[in-house]
Amino acid sequence: MALDSKIPQGPIADKWTNYKNHIDLVNPANKRNIDVIVVGTGLAGGSAAATLAELGYNVKAFCFQDSPRRAHSIAAQGGINAAKNYQGDGDSTYRLFYDTVKGGDYRSREANVYRLAEVSTNIIDQCVAQGVPFAREYGGLLDNRSFGGVLVSRTFYAAGQTGQQLLLGAYSAMNRQIGRGKIKMYNRHEMLDVVKVDGKARGIITRNLITGEIERHSAHAVVLGTGGYGNVFFLSTNAMGSNVTAAWKAHKRGANFANPCYTQIHPTCIPVSGDHQSKLTLMSESLRNDGRIWVPKHLKDVEAIKNKTLKPTQLSEEDRDYYLERRYPAFGNLVPRDVASRAAKERSDAGFGVNATGEAVYLDFASAFMRYGKEQAHVKGLDEDDDALVKKLGQEIVKTKYGNLFQMYEKIVDENPYETPMMIYPAVHYTMGGLWVDYNLMTNVPGLYAIGEANFSDHGANRLGASALMQGLADGYFVLPYTIGDYLSDDIRTGPISIDTPEFEKAEAEVRKNIDHLINNKGTHSVDYFHRRLGKIMWDKCGMARNAEDLKSAITEISELRSEFWKDVRVPGTENEFNEELAKAGRVADFLELGELFAKDALQREESAGGHFREEYQTPEGEAVRRKEFQYVSAWEYKGEPKDAILHKEELTYENIKVKERSYK
């Protein structure tokens, strides 16, 4: 199987425009006769569903949540990038493109990333027109903040709830179309298979999560905006329901899965507090604009802090190790996420972790309080030397910027972050890998599209902060609605797709068989029991640092755990009712397959790149060593068992960027 990325010819800056000028269009009258299924209602799925319906297609949208507004995009905190250059600090489409490719450690597809940077500015315009209340300056214009891995301020935000506001924007656009009858919304429905007819994706099988009913839905094309698979680690910042099932079923129906091992471990999450933990909470990267990360310089102080005989605030400046500022003076605390996470792990592994488990570092706002406070005192004509006053004024400023995050931290940890530094530790956050797609965002299965986090294309081996929201909305609002028209123009005479065909029957039968097995298994352990064990294997052996030996044993262990799961899992209740355990069991079954492919992919990639760090490939100072011979996308073809998957390589060429050592020093 040859992978054709279908990148248009011509100079990079003209590719997208030329492409749009030459694709086939579907006329408005014909759009009324074409159905499109969109699975997932996050930023990508929600914006795609709304836009396709505006164009005139009949859209059926599906989400497993009780409302499209609850998709996990809602939890994104920090912001969304766009090359608006409103700050006049030298930003441009090219610079955003460059930062994204470099940030992704030269493992993303140039043409896709350039297009992303190009449409980024349209997103902001669109969202403002929809009434998304972005943060503004006193002059009434939009405000920006700065994020990791870049040297400009291009991040638009709405306090610490940017994802929520953008998602509600897309949701409102969807609502308008649902009200018009152009989108038929299926809440609490889980997609359990893709149906292919004559090699093309023509529908899906779903389970109604309230009644348990198995349903067939047909369409001329199927779009998956189903998010990432970070929950393969059990503990992650993903929502409890976030899953790989839709993408994995697509993979099993022939869609290649690309770069599964590229996982983003986010540096600033609240550390694990105990075995009962069900998920991890992110503290926005924007905090690194003002917070300084450190651990004690001396192990004796670490011990004292752990024994609670010493408070972190009592430690003098010279006894602190601001290790990011020390190692990466150019970017300091704002190095990209992969770099910051590994550095935290390095210090913790060396014994400098500051909490009971030894897996936490400090994120300290004390100097930000003073810096902002002095500024405020100056503006207000108050005494700049009154430390208590300055601190108070500074805290007020920090509160307006990050108040909700500080409150969230205090509720979870039961410590006041205004008085004592926050404790943070890296946690699984985002998956750059996903279904392989071409320039049109179509997988190698005709008519099956993947957008947003569910695909692999734009972030390479590491995603920069505030780029996920950008990609989700770019795909859904501005890319897919064009590219899908090119494909659907062949379908104007097809007519409605019947669901009473052998293909649908067969797919439904398989889904039922799986469910029957899970329900009738009557094993001894709950689904979570297996999920936790899978998560532990993944975190220990496929986590922030990986090596060949661990990866090999992970493959075996996951495979064994999978067969144990099928023999011993216990799913209470029946299939004909609201049964959350049954839904979870199906998801974990897929994670147990994906996890193995993940480890296989990581083993195959004998280099360190972005979120994938192989201990065998590092410099003496512990920096990642990327290797030219791995400058390709690994796209895996399903062949029965994950271990039998076949690797296809899409070579990555960089014509507009010089591939250099990625340095943030």
Next chain:
Amino acid sequence: MSGILNSSIGRKFAMALSALFLMIFLLQHFAINILSVFSADTFNEASHFMGTFWAVQFIAQPILIFGVVFHFVMGFVLEIKNNNARQISYAKNNGGANSTWMSRNMIWSGLAILGFMGLHFYDFWFPEINIKFIEGDMSGLIDPNNAESGYRYMEHLQHKFVDVWRVALYVVSFIFLSLHLLHGFNSAFQSVGANNKYTKALVGFSKVYAIGIPLGFIFIALFHYFNH
């Protein structure tokens, strides 16, 4: 505009308007009653004016009656609708944690006030209407045949506040009125859409009104009880 009373907000708006009207009436009622403490003559004259001036009797009074009836009928309608909006109640509900007793029990304080109005009408309004419009005596005199006998209003008032049980009922009713007003005053402003930095100042005034006016009525009742 059509059908505004069929919408939840429209009904609340009407409720608030009638409430604001009744609160103004209450102030006026109080202003006249308090005169009885200071000067029997002024009280008598004011009462006679109110009782016989055509605009008060034939324009203001019907509007007032409509306002009162509307307010309590709409109160019942809303209460029934609101009860229907939750068909299974909570096994445990801690309403005190998030709202005042007054706000949750407007129907009970309202019913108490309605009951009181029955008594009040029996005491004052029915006899007045009877004398003026059934017996046709518009003179306002104790003895209609004797111009020197003086106005009957003050005497009537003092006569009513002899019984301790009636005074007690009045006092209790005014306490309910106060509870009703403590929520109702601000609630009416909120319902007509006034909630901003200016109306914040109203909160203090509303307390003065909601406690002050009923306290004043209680004072009048006790004053006459102890001074007859």
Next chain:
Amino acid sequence: MDLTLKIWRQKNANDKGKMVDYQISDISPDMSFLEMLDVLNNELIEKGDAPVSFDHDCREGICGSCSLYINGEAHGPDRLVTTCQLHMRTFKDGETIVIEPWRAKAFPVIKDLVVDRTAFDRIQQAGGFISVNTSGNTIDANTIPIEKEDADNAFMAATCIGCGACVASCKNSSAMLFVGAKVSQFALLPQGQIEATDRVLNMVKQMDEEGFGNCTNTGACEVECPKGISLENIARLNREYLSASLKG
């Protein structure tokens, strides 16, 4: 911690349902309330009993899925948190905790503690949007300057997570805080002015049709709202509705 839980169990929408008692022990005060329920469910499953169904997803207080009425209050006794952010340290060892679903005619129970909140979606579909098609040619975002105070207030209104705590806490099961927040967001922004009249009339009409009660300004919604949405939004909704009624 050892606790007694009294939980509403109801097999499906047609089942009558009842409160059932459970004993649970060895609960860490650092657990979130939902993690405590996870522990209970795991025990129930391994014993062969049906676990307690409840809605939850993000577990960081933003998706608005979780929805429990705990000891007589929406999202429990703590303020400005959702149930997933409520921690067991809020409770005392040995305490009895009563857990019920949101109660409102407009939010029928689906199972146990799971309720159907699609009424909220339908209200939004009636007008909770600005009719702007997606195109690459919308006017530049900075051509509409917006006064910071208005922008901030619009944002504050827009932070509603649609959890339904306002309805659940209201003695009248009124949805005015939810609708007020959405109407306010658009009423405060210039982009929202064009459709303001129809928006508020249609959304209130839908709200009434869903069977929510009438607001009596008790203020319980504001207190229990995990996002602290202000009652000012209800006053603004009243104003917008009344002026729209006069126009329409």
